[in-house]
Amino acid sequence: xxxxxxxxxxxYRWLFLQGLGVTIAFTIAIIIGGVTFGLVASSCLLxxxxxxxxxxxAFIEVFRxxxxxxxxxWAYYALPxxxxxxxxxxxxxxxxxxxxxxxxxxxxxxxxxxxxDPGQSEAAAALGMTPGLAMRRIILPQALRxxxxxxxxxxxxxxxxxxxxxxxxxPDLVYQGQMVAHDSFRPLETYTAVAVGYxxxxxxxxxxxxxxxxxxxxxx
Amino acid sequence: xxxxxxxxxITALRKSYGxxxxxxxxxxxxETGGVVSLIGPSGSGKSTLLRCINLLVVPDDGAIxxxxxxxxxxxxxxxxxxxxxxxxxxxxxMVFQNFNLFPHMSVLENVMEAPxxxxxxxxxxxxDMAMTQLEKVGLADRAAQMPETLSGGQKQRVAIARxxxxxxxxxxxxxxxxxxxxxxxxxxxQTMQKLASDGMTMVIVTHEIAFARDVADRVVFMxxxxxxxxxxxxxxxxxxxxxxxxxxxxxxxxARSAH
Numbered sequence: 205x206x207x208x209x210x211x212x213x214x215x216y217r218w219l220f221l222q223g224l225g226v227t228i229a230f231t232i233a234i235i236i237g238g239v240t241f242g243l244v245a246s247s248c249l250l251x252x253x254x255x256x257x258x259x260x261x262a263f264i265e266v267f268r269x270x271x272x273x274x275x276x277x278w279a280y281y282a283l284p285x286x287x288x289x290x291x292x293x294x295x296x297x298x299x300x301x302x303x304x305x306x307x308x309x310x311x312x313x314x315x316x317x318x319x320x321d322p323g324q325s326e327a328a329a330a331l332g333m334t335p336g337l338a339m340r341r342i343i344l345p346q347a348l349r350x351x352x353x354x355x356x357x358x359x360x361x362x363x364x365x366x367x368x369x370x371x372x373x374x375p376d377l378v379y380q381g382q383m384v385a386h387d388s389f390r391p392l393e394t395y396t397a398v399a400v401g402y403x404x405x406x407x408x409x410x411x412x413x414x415x416x417x418x419x420x421x422x423x424x
Numbered sequence: 425x426x427x428x429x430x431x432x433x434i435t436a437l438r439k440s441y442g443x444x445x446x447x448x449x450x451x452x453x454x455e456t457g458g459v460v461s462l463i464g465p466s467g468s469g470k471s472t473l474l475r476c477i478n479l480l481v482v483p484d485d486g487a488i489x490x491x492x493x494x495x496x497x498x499x500x501x502x503x504x505x506x507x508x509x510x511x512x513x514x515x516x517x518m519v520f521q522n523f524n525l526f527p528h529m530s531v532l533e534n535v536m537e538a539p540x541x542x543x544x545x546x547x548x549x550x551x552d553m554a555m556t557q558l559e560k561v562g563l564a565d566r567a568a569q570m571p572e573t574l575s576g577g578q579k580q581r582v583a584i585a586r587x588x589x590x591x592x593x594x595x596x597x598x599x600x601x602x603x604x605x606x607x608x609x610x611x612x613x614q615t616m617q618k619l620a621s622d623g624m625t626m627v628i629v630t631h632e633i634a635f636a637r638d639v640a641d642r643v644v645f646m647x648x649x650x651x652x653x654x655x656x657x658x659x660x661x662x663x664x665x666x667x668x669x670x671x672x673x674x675x676x677x678x679a680r681s682a683h
Contacts, residue, residue: 242433327524327583330478331538331590332514334506345528 212388213397216380223380224401230297230366230376235359237302242309249314260310267307272369275300280372293372297347305362312354316347356413360406368400377401432455432477432626437486437497439472443671446472447483448649454594454642457623461636461657463674464646471630473646474538474596475625478516479509512634514542516648517587521599523579525571525586531558532567534587543590550589555583569625577608588619595619613639633676637661645669652682 209281213220267275280296283289291299309414327339370379381398385391432454439447441496446469454460462470475481476488479495482503484661487496495504506513526534535554536595539545545553551606558564561581571579579601601609613632617639620626630636634645636657643660645653645668651671664670 211565227547321463321524323520323522323524323525326480327518327520328528329480329510329515330513330518330520331514331586332542333538334510337541341537342526346526 206392208393209390210393210397211388212384216384216388216394219384220300220377220397220401223375224282225379226375227363227366227377228405229373230301231359231363231370233298234286234301234366237298238362238395239355240307241302241306242244243311245306245310246313246317249310250317252354260379263303263311264307267303268311270302272365273371275304276372293369293374297369297372297374301362301365304365305358306363308358309355312351312358313347316351316354317343319350320346320363353413353417354418356409360409360413363406364402426486428456430454430489431458432627433487434473434477437468437473437476437483437488439476439481439483446474446649450486450649452644452654454487454627454653456626457625458642459620459624459628459640459643460628461640462627462629462644462646463631463636465674467648468646469649470646471598474598474627474629477594478513478518478594480505480513483507489640490590511543512649513591513595514538515593517590517595519580519583519587519595519597519600521602523571523576523583523584523603525579527571529571530567531569531571531574531582533583534571537639538586539589542556543620553589554585555607557588558582560588561620562611575608575612576604580612583639584612584615584619594625594627596627597630599629599631601630601632612667633661633673647671647672 242245243343245260245263248256249264251257251260262326276297279300280291280293283291283296315337324342324346325335325338328342331336366376367378369376369384377398381394385394426661430453431453434450434452435450436654437450438445450469450473452460454474461486462473464470472481476483477490479488483497486500487494489495490512490573493515495512497503520547526537529537532551532675536550536559538672539550540547543550555564556568558567561584563578563585566574566578566582572584574582582602586596598615601612604612609632613635616626616628620639628636628640639658641659642655643653644651645660645664645666645670653664655665655667660669661673661676662672
């Protein structure tokens, strides 16, 4: 019979907290990066220039249809060989995760924008707004409100995806967990603690998303 | 009546969607302060013609002049830039069948939006302007409400106030009462009638034949992309000359003589 001993967790608490800090900082960075890439890619998708649409679609499909683990390894090990671009593990991880997230954000943002009644752009145009002003003042504010639950969902996935950066030895929560497991010979307790860490942060967030969905659903 | 140039002048206008020719060489003039009703069966091109007047639809060929601004269209000519289009449209008002109010803004914000962000009026001046227009349509007391709390007729009156707040030279109405419950049509028509008697130049696409007869000074009957008949409102409706106009209006006349 296996004897659980969670006291080791307390012993390594600072490592865990450091890892959690890295994970949270990483998530914030790749959400900002991802939403930025997503905004750019979705405006290219909706552009009237064919070339921009093709490039954006290629970007989105490449990152959406390949595993994030492969992208991480590829960004760190293959880019230096192919393109001569040397990156630290942190930069490579940030880039790969932002692109991966960006491809999903792009589809969410594009969907939100095209879901707005074309009558809204028509009314804005009839009042003398340029397409850019109409997008900023009339379309995006309505579209963003509709996108919030989907964007939050994707961001929750992004939070968990950061766990993969441990393969590039970025000291996130999972990586620190591995270290603790090796050191303490208590992998079961360690990984349980890691899972609890993720859950404790994400569960309240999912509750909030569900609440938001209900509120915006009731409004329509 | 103004004897100088007409406010709106449309010359040899053509528009096609693919193989479908929607407007076939349209000529139309509207005097300053004139009220013209466009009537005709659906698919006759009347809505497209209306949308050409403020270039929401850009014609393939022909020329349009509204006030002092003139555009020519043709294969050899560059279509106008979006900045130019926006400037031009800011001086024409349009009211849509489905109101198209901005649902994320209050009634007052809807009316203030274009004066503040297109004409760049100071907020206080725009607010005064918006309140004046809301008073004109009888909805000043609804300024703080959101559009979703209004009835259809009230929404359409806000849409009219929103267009008026830009102080347009002409007002275009695209079936402004078609989406309304019958009991709400009256208040919108009344607002439009008041606007007409204030001297606004108006082009009205409508199915309200009685309204066209009483408020418009001219009625233009369209079918299959052509102007079939164009004359004084009462004359066109009471004594249509062409067979197409007669058969289109026969339903209206029958319903009326039944009363």
